[in-house]
Amino acid sequence: MDSDSSGKPDSPINRPGSVEIQLQFGTPPNVETELISNVTDPHLVCNCVSEVLLAPLVNYLKTLGYPLDNAMIWYYSPTARLNVYCGNDPLPFSISIPMFELKDNKLSLTCRGAIRNKFGTVVTLGSTPSTKSKPEEEGSADHKSSRRTKERKIGYIIEKVSKWRKLYNGTPNSKGELQKMTLEEAAAKVGISKKSLDDYLLQLRFGRKFGFNFQEHKDDKVGILRAYVKKCKSLHSYAKKIEDGEPIPADVIQKLQEAGTPACKHNRCCAPNYSLPYKHSEQQPSLPLVYPNYPSF
Structure with a gap:
């Protein structure tokens, strides 16, 4: 440094x-x-x-x-x-x-x-008051923990978030009239909580901003996207310094040279524009950086 x-x-x-x-x-x-x-x-x-x-x-x-x-x-x-x-x-x-x-x-x-x-x-937002005994609470925690292991796939959340926003923005009925739902009603229709959908939408928008390759990772778990967004947020403050040709710490250069995610097949798969000069120069196929029919959130 x-x-x-x-x-x-x-x-x-x-x-x-x-x-x-x-x-x-x-x-x-x-x-x-x-x-x-x-x-x-x-x-x-x-x-x-x-x-x-x-x-x-x-x-x-x-x-x-x-x-x-x-x-x-x-x-x-x-x-x-x-x-x-x-x-x-x-x-x-x-x-x-x-x-x-x-x-x-x-x-x-x-x-x-x-x-x-x-x-x-x-009561913290998203939590529910409980009067359960301690054994009941422990059993409930174990059940929730097992459910969390079934993490949703990126392609799936894109589909669900897209449907959620379409219902909110309005869909035509048989008479051609635009029918809209509240965000809560649309979430209930989609079958995912509004809190989760808000979080997914945020991750998708940040992923698009940072050059995440949705096409390549559509079958990966959403944790891959979360980790990528977190990593890019930590590096984003160096973007202007890179653009101006200023020195960059060695540990930051090392991160910029790595693949964007552990699931990337090569290190140019997912990459913000400012990191590209630090990527290896091997020839790689040009992959689309958006999921097919990716909605405009």
């Missing part, structure tokens, strides 16, 4: 000096919107790959008097064009937002009042 005259490693690139937060908070129908400008260090904290850590920002907003204790928190992703659920306050310190998600250093946060069960305990 490069170092300056003091012998310390260079700071990761593209770290913002400040951000502007558009905050929407409250519980419907009592929702308010505020604009918090010029949020800087020490409240603006980045990790080693220049992603903005969300927990320090939320903690700072709470010190300003915003009622965010135990709130459910989303950030708006302009890349995926949807709100990404991050969890309930207090957030883990590992929750971060890639720099390319901050257009003009602006961040949109939505914070909703916490849901509580009849015992007053905060």
Whole structure:
């Protein structure tokens, strides 16, 4: 890794000096919107790959008097064009937002009042209150664990997400009239929870952004796509540095030279444009980077 005259490693690139937060908070129908400008260090904290850590920002907003204790928190992703659920306050310190998600250093946060069960305990989104005994809970956990091993295939989730969005956007009936469903109704029709479909849609959009080869991997499990997106997010902060011809750390070069996923048949199968100069020069067939009839999400 490069170092300056003091012998310390260079700071990761593209770290913002400040951000502007558009905050929407409250519980419907009592929702308010505020604009918090010029949020800087020490409240603006980045990790080693220049992603903005969300927990320090939320903690700072709470010190300003915003009622965010135990709130459910989303950030708006302009890349995926949807709100990404991050969890309930207090957030883990590992929750971060890639720099390319901050257009003009602006961040949109939505914070909703916490849901509580009849015992007053905060319920995390997607969980269900339970009064089961411990043996029942352990048995249920084992059952869920066995179900999780049956991970869905990428081609399958593309088909289901495509159908879900079509039902939401509207389909013509026998009279030619456009009939639309809510996202929840469409999810029920498809047979997959809206929470899972939201997650799949996010992964598909990031995969397309980063050059994932959907055609080649349509029969692979969705975990391959998740791992690819996670890897590309960690490398994306170096894209501008590569474009400008600046030095790149050796460990980053090594990752850029590798195949995009363990399932890739060669190292150019799945590759963001900025990584191509680092790929081996062997001649490979030109493969399409989209799944046939890939929907425009």
